[in-house]
Amino acid sequence: MASGKKDVPKIDSSELKELTDKLMTACHILDHEGVTDGYGHISVRVPGADAFVTIANVSPGCVTRDRLIMQDLDGNYLDGANTPPNEWPIHSCILRARPEIVSVAHTHSKWSTIFSVLPIKLKPMHHYGKFLSADGPPVYQGVGLVRTVERGNDLAAALGNQPAVLMRAHGDAVVGESVEQVIERTTRLAMLGEWNHLAMLHGEPKYLTAEELEAYNADQRFPMRGWEYYVSRLEEKR
Amino acid sequence: MASANSEIPAFDSGELKELKQKLVAGCHILDREGITDSFGHVSIRVPGTEAFLTIAGVSPGCATLDRLIMLDLEGHYLGGDKSSPYEWPIHALIMRARPEVMSVAHTHSRWSALFSVIRGGLRPIHMYAKFLPAGGPPIYPAAGLIGTFERGEALAATLKDANAVLLRAHGDAVVGTSLEQTIQRTIQLAFLGQLAHMAVAHGEPLYMSQDELAIFSSDPAFPARPWEYYLSRIRERHSA
Numbered sequence: 201m202a203s204g205k206k207d208v209p210k211i212d213s214s215e216l217k218e219l220t221d222k223l224m225t226a227c228h229i230l231d232h233e234g235v236t237d238g239y240g241h242i243s244v245r246v247p248g249a250d251a252f253v254t255i256a257n258v259s260p261g262c263v264t265r266d267r268l269i270m271q272d273l274d275g276n277y278l279d280g281a282n283t284p285p286n287e288w289p290i291h292s293c294i295l296r297a298r299p300e301i302v303s304v305a306h307t308h309s310k311w312s313t314i315f316s317v318l319p320i321k322l323k324p325m326h327h328y329g330k331f332l333s334a335d336g337p338p339v340y341q342g343v344g345l346v347r348t349v350e351r352g353n354d355l356a357a358a359l360g361n362q363p364a365v366l367m368r369a370h371g372d373a374v375v376g377e378s379v380e381q382v383i384e385r386t387t388r389l390a391m392l393g394e395w396n397h398l399a400m401l402h403g404e405p406k407y408l409t410a411e412e413l414e415a416y417n418a419d420q421r422f423p424m425r426g427w428e429y430y431v432s433r434l435e436e437k438r
Numbered sequence: 439m440a441s442a443n444s445e446i447p448a449f450d451s452g453e454l455k456e457l458k459q460k461l462v463a464g465c466h467i468l469d470r471e472g473i474t475d476s477f478g479h480v481s482i483r484v485p486g487t488e489a490f491l492t493i494a495g496v497s498p499g500c501a502t503l504d505r506l507i508m509l510d511l512e513g514h515y516l517g518g519d520k521s522s523p524y525e526w527p528i529h530a531l532i533m534r535a536r537p538e539v540m541s542v543a544h545t546h547s548r549w550s551a552l553f554s555v556i557r558g559g560l561r562p563i564h565m566y567a568k569f570l571p572a573g574g575p576p577i578y579p580a581a582g583l584i585g586t587f588e589r590g591e592a593l594a595a596t597l598k599d600a601n602a603v604l605l606r607a608h609g610d611a612v613v614g615t616s617l618e619q620t621i622q623r624t625i626q627l628a629f630l631g632q633l634a635h636m637a638v639a640h641g642e643p644l645y646m647s648q649d650e651l652a653i654f655s656s657d658p659a660f661p662a663r664p665w666e667y668y669l670s671r672i673r674e675r676h677s678a
Binding site: 324325326327328391394395398399401402403405406407408411412413415416418419420422425426428429430432433 | 477495524546551552582583585635639
């Protein structure tokens with residue numbers, strides 16, 4: 201892994217410009233859509249390296265280029281603002297356990313939080329949940345911020361091969377193979393939580409079965425539609 | 439009807455300009471009113487033909503005049519941006535089954551999604567529901583996007599002669615004899631869903647009977663009023 205470090209580009213290099221721009225936009229989207237508050241962070245893996253860029257101890261809605269940090273998967277500082285987020289192990293331990301994952305989001309979404317402490321599960325009752333299993337996301341039961349490698353590994357183990365994990369009394373961690381996918385999944389997880397909450401007033405809703413989710417997953421995908429839309433909503437705000 | 443197709447105006451002809459502007463405005467209204475999100479689409483029939491205009495693979499809130507497409511009722515491309523919406527059969531098959539329908543909206547409205555998966559249906563508790571049956575809109579039960587002719591036909595069969603249909607775990611499709619009416623009904627359907635949801639928190643509400651809905655239906659309607667209002671609300675966001 202040490203050899204990976206040699207090739208890591210600088211955080212301000214033109215090579216990483218597009219990726220770091222996208223990361224900042226993603227943070228602003230989660231803020232604008234009401235998913236993150238003063239806390240939460242998103243990371244993106246540096247292509248081909250054992251390193252990632254995330255936001256340097258700043259609220260997602262307040263992130264600027266000079267408040268990005270690059271760390272390796274052991275949490276060592278590599279470049280950028282030298283104020284690592286307290287919960288950097290969420291990113292490093294998941295990125296280490298899941299080589300196919302490019303981006304991780306951690307939020308204190310109210311909808312993930314509520315379903316993390318209820319006996320009922322956050323299961324797909326709309327096809328927006330087609331990225332989840334029919335049984336819904338697993339729940340990490342550990343108490344305390346995920347600021348040690350040990351806790352990070354426990355969280356990664358709870359996530360397993362799933363796209364999202366709820367964190368009890370805390371929030372969620374969502375993963376994807378691109379920043380755009382993580383944003384779509386994180387916003388949809390929040391929508392599904394809200395809709396499941398609404399449905400409970402009427403009794404247990406009819407959930408989608410694994411076969412039905414498969415039917416939706418067999419349909420064509422539109423990975424950039426949501427990104428274009430959410431970016432347009434940011435522009436309106438500016 | 440086949441003969442009518444020879445009279446379809448060219449996509450770029452001035453004749454279609456007003457329809458296109460109305461379509462874009464209708465899309466922006468559904469976005470502004472919080473009904474659509476990244477997904478959803480609206481269509482408008484080219485009057486007197488077997489063709490319709492809709493948005494070409496773009497979120498309703500991001501629709502512009504150069505991101506529209508014209509298709510015939512078999513889904514053949516007739517002009518405009520070439521990114522055909524995946525669920526074009528919603529529009530084509532409903533317009534084919536219902537010649538009087540001039541416009542169709544498809545949304546992932548949270549209220550339609552909600553009432554599509556709970557027991558009891560979206561039953562009216564407000565006179566805005568006068569375009570609905572007293573039992574609420576029918577529910578299309580199958581899983582999967584409406585990306586094929588067969589699914590579009592099945593959806594149109596569930597809708598039958600109603601003005602709205604819920605799509606289970608998906609959203610809704612709403613029809614009207616004008617685009618303005620379709621947009622108004624789509625917004626009212628969401629309002630009715632929210633109201634019915636709120637009312638259930640208090641116990642069983644007093645639902646309206648078919649006779650009572652008919653009384654409201656016999657009163658004068660003011661179809662231009664809400665269109666003017668909703669247009670005024672999108673001006674803040676969209677200057678087009």
